Amino acid sequence: MGPLARLVQKEFRQIFRDPLMVRLIFLMPIIQLFVLGHAVSLDLKGVRVSVLDPVPGPLSRRLSQAVWETETFTPGPPVATPSQAEDLLVQGRTDLVLHFPVDLERRMRQGNGVLGINLDGRNSAQAGQALAQVQAVLNLEAARLASGWKGQAPRPGGVTLQPLYLYNPELVSRYQMVPAITILLITIISAMLTGMSVVREKELGTLEQLLVSPLTSRQLVLGKTIPLAILSFGELAVATLAAILVFRLPLEGSVLLLSGAVFLYLLVTLGGGLLASTVSSTQQQAIFTVWFFLVFSILLSGFFFPVANMPQALRWLTWMNPMRFIIEIVRGIYLKGSGPADLALPLGMLAAHGVGVFSLALWRFRKRVA
Amino acid sequence: MTPVLDIRSLARAWDGKPALRDLSLTLQAGGMLGLIGPDGAGKTTAMRMACGLLRPDGGEVRVLGLDVQRDGAAIRPLIGYMPQRFSLYPDLSVDENLRFFSELHGLSRDQRQQRRERLLAFSRLEPFTRRRAGALSGGMKQKLALACTLIHEPRLLILDEPTTGVDPVSRQEFWDLLGDLARGGMALWVSTPYMDEAERCGHIQLLHQGQVIAEGRPAELSASFPRRILRLEGADPQAVRQLVQAFAGVVLHRFGHSLHLVCDPDQEEGLRLALRQANLEAKPQPPTLEDAFFHAVAHGSLAA
Numbered sequence: 001m002g003p004l005a006r007l008v009q010k011e012f013r014q015i016f017r018d019p020l021m022v023r024l025i026f027l028m029p030i031i032q033l034f035v036l037g038h039a040v041s042l043d044l045k046g047v048r049v050s051v052l053d054p055v056p057g058p059l060s061r062r063l064s065q066a067v068w069e070t071e072t073f074t075p076g077p078p079v080a081t082p083s084q085a086e087d088l089l090v091q092g093r094t095d096l097v098l099h100f101p102v103d104l105e106r107r108m109r110q111g112n113g114v115l116g117i118n119l120d121g122r123n124s125a126q127a128g129q130a131l132a133q134v135q136a137v138l139n140l141e142a143a144r145l146a147s148g149w150k151g152q153a154p155r156p157g158g159v160t161l162q163p164l165y166l167y168n169p170e171l172v173s174r175y176q177m178v179p180a181i182t183i184l185l186i187t188i189i190s191a192m193l194t195g196m197s198v199v200r201e202k203e204l205g206t207l208e209q210l211l212v213s214p215l216t217s218r219q220l221v222l223g224k225t226i227p228l229a230i231l232s233f234g235e236l237a238v239a240t241l242a243a244i245l246v247f248r249l250p251l252e253g254s255v256l257l258l259s260g261a262v263f264l265y266l267l268v269t270l271g272g273g274l275l276a277s278t279v280s281s282t283q284q285q286a287i288f289t290v291w292f293f294l295v296f297s298i299l300l301s302g303f304f305f306p307v308a309n310m311p312q313a314l315r316w317l318t319w320m321n322p323m324r325f326i327i328e329i330v331r332g333i334y335l336k337g338s339g340p341a342d343l344a345l346p347l348g349m350l351a352a353h354g355v356g357v358f359s360l361a362l363w364r365f366r367k368r369v370a
Numbered sequence: 371m372t373p374v375l376d377i378r379s380l381a382r383a384w385d386g387k388p389a390l391r392d393l394s395l396t397l398q399a400g401g402m403l404g405l406i407g408p409d410g411a412g413k414t415t416a417m418r419m420a421c422g423l424l425r426p427d428g429g430e431v432r433v434l435g436l437d438v439q440r441d442g443a444a445i446r447p448l449i450g451y452m453p454q455r456f457s458l459y460p461d462l463s464v465d466e467n468l469r470f471f472s473e474l475h476g477l478s479r480d481q482r483q484q485r486r487e488r489l490l491a492f493s494r495l496e497p498f499t500r501r502r503a504g505a506l507s508g509g510m511k512q513k514l515a516l517a518c519t520l521i522h523e524p525r526l527l528i529l530d531e532p533t534t535g536v537d538p539v540s541r542q543e544f545w546d547l548l549g550d551l552a553r554g555g556m557a558l559w560v561s562t563p564y565m566d567e568a569e570r571c572g573h574i575q576l577l578h579q580g581q582v583i584a585e586g587r588p589a590e591l592s593a594s595f596p597r598r599i600l601r602l603e604g605a606d607p608q609a610v611r612q613l614v615q616a617f618a619g620v621v622l623h624r625f626g627h628s629l630h631l632v633c634d635p636d637q638e639e640g641l642r643l644a645l646r647q648a649n650l651e652a653k654p655q656p657p658t659l660e661d662a663f664f665h666a667v668a669h670g671s672l673a674a
Contacts, residue, residue: 002476003473003474003475003476006470006473006474007474010459010462010470013462013466014459014461014462017461017462018461203455204455204457204458204459204460205453205454205455205457206457206458206459208418208421208423208451208453208457209451209453209457209471209518209519210474211423212421212422212423212446212449212450212451213446213471213474213475214443214446214447214474214475214476215474216443
């Protein structure tokens with residue numbers, strides 16, 4: 001075995017010898033995924049539904065009764081005006097408000113009944129599920145009603161809900177969160193641990209020993225990054241299995257494409273960790289440097305807030321953020337089954353970022369320490 | 371014979387401030403050269419440049435005739451460098467540390483085994499092979515670091531303050547090991563802030579603010595101290611202080627029960643006479659390396 005293989009072997013030996021490291025790498029992500037996953041997949045029960053019905057009639061009464069009779073929903077306080085509906089939602093005294101139009105029956109007979117529904121979007125996943133269930137109940141009941149109107153309408157009974165979310169209008173769902181969390185975990189592992197492990201050798205003085213050994217600086221960089229790349233792929237495998245088995249996410253696209261994209265992304269994070277190590281002389285500095293960039297990357301990645309909703313200036317800024325592209329890619333692969341052709345732009349951007357950052361890191365590393 | 375280490379006019383500045391000015395030296399096989407100076411004198415800067423870890427602003431370093439800047443790869447097997455801080459992995463055992471460094475240098479299994487035995491015996495670390503390096507005492511850590519540095523049998527050993535923070539007994543033991551290495555034909559370049567350690571080197575250079583202000587064999591250097599030292603036993607410091615006030619430039623130091631009076635050679639007779647009148651008998655005290663060093667630092671050289 002050459003010196004590179006020896007260095008990789010030593011890195012693994014050190015990682016697995018440190019019980020904190022092992023827990024950090026393997027246990028924490030699993031806990032995080034489960035906690036976050038559990039938080040967003042709670043079953044709905046006892047959701048309070050209020051009704052805003054300016055002209056109460058048998059039709060609206062029957063529809064709201066149908067909703068209230070299910071296990072999921074219970075009656076909320078009555079609402080008289082739209083502004084009162086908003087107040088109750090903001091104060092948390094009700095969870096959603098059904099808004100019946102005055103001419104509901106006429107519209108339903110024409111086949112295009114539209115109800116307004118106000119929801120609190122802060123708990124996005126719950127709101128999304130509630131909306132879907134109200135819709136299902138109303139459709140069922142409307143169809144029953146319509147069976148008594150035969151012959152009177154060509155497409156009778158259609159009821160559509162027109163949701164109005166307060167806050168979080170884009171409604172991020174668990175399906176969008178879990179793939180993105182996977183990326184976040186990989187980012188932390190690869191960038192932070194690379195930075196820390198290089199700076200640790202600086203602190204110990206062993207880096208200079210390695211530099212005067214026959215190891216070339218390229219071998220040194222590879223020896224430091226390969227073990228963490230391998231661990232990151234392990235992390236990806238665990239998180240992907242958890243996403244499919246525990247969170248029932250449909251993995252529509254190709255695992256191979258997912259791995260390829262993650263490889264490109266790892267060039268960015270491993271390179272970023274190396275760059276952090278060249279400007280840091282203690283592990284704390286390295287962690288802080290990585291953390292600083294991490295926060296901006298997350299906020300500008302579409303992880304929480306869709307890029308499309310950002311102000312123009314920030315939207316331009318996201319082009320400099322590789323995390324934006326990898327999140328776009330994993331969401332595409334998971335949820336839409338996107339292939340390489342659909343993802344050509346983000347893949348290309350990610351490749352450019354990866355090659356750029358890693359080359360820069362290699363060059364800086366050589367210059368700084370050698 | 372080609373010197374093992376040959377440094378000519380080496381210079382380096384940090385942010386425009388010179389850290390090392392015009393350092394030149396030659397070191398032959400079996401020689402031990404000491405680089406002595408206070409913290410910040412430029413010792414580490416000089417040694418890092420000699421190892422090729424730092425690019426010099428001027429001058430050149432040759433190891434067995436090879437240029438460190440140009441032939442870096444060829445030089446690496448020839449030098450062992452022990453940086454100022456402990457250079458080993460605290461979470462790996464003594465054996466694992468030795469093994470990692472021997473593998474890094476591409477030694478065969480037989481070579482590894484053979485050198486491991488020899489270095490463990492040499493450093494007296496055999497009973498601790500399975501212990502984690504982090505759990506070793508300061509002196510043992512230092513010996514392990516030395517063993518790791520020696521595993522590829524370098525011709526030149528560069529040690530940057532190897533015993534800083536180590537207890538006196540372990541320091542003694544460590545320097546005995548270095549003496550063995552030099553007798554075995556290795557060339558050693560050692561930096562230290564300790565004068566007792568400097569005395570053990572064949573040749574020393576006093577480095578101050580990046581410049582060599584004096585150099586030579588330790589005995590030569592202490593002998594070239596340009597002033598005289600008189601020793602008084604059991605005298606009353608207050609009375610002596612009063613007495614020497616008449617002599618400009620005489621310095622009084624206390625060493626336990628004895629007093630050292632440092633004076634210029636032309637003051638010696640008068641001072642002795644004055645002391646004798648006060649019933650005090652002063653004996654000449656041979657200067658030490660430390661006396662020479664402090665004088666050189668204060669006056670910029672060992673000239674009178």
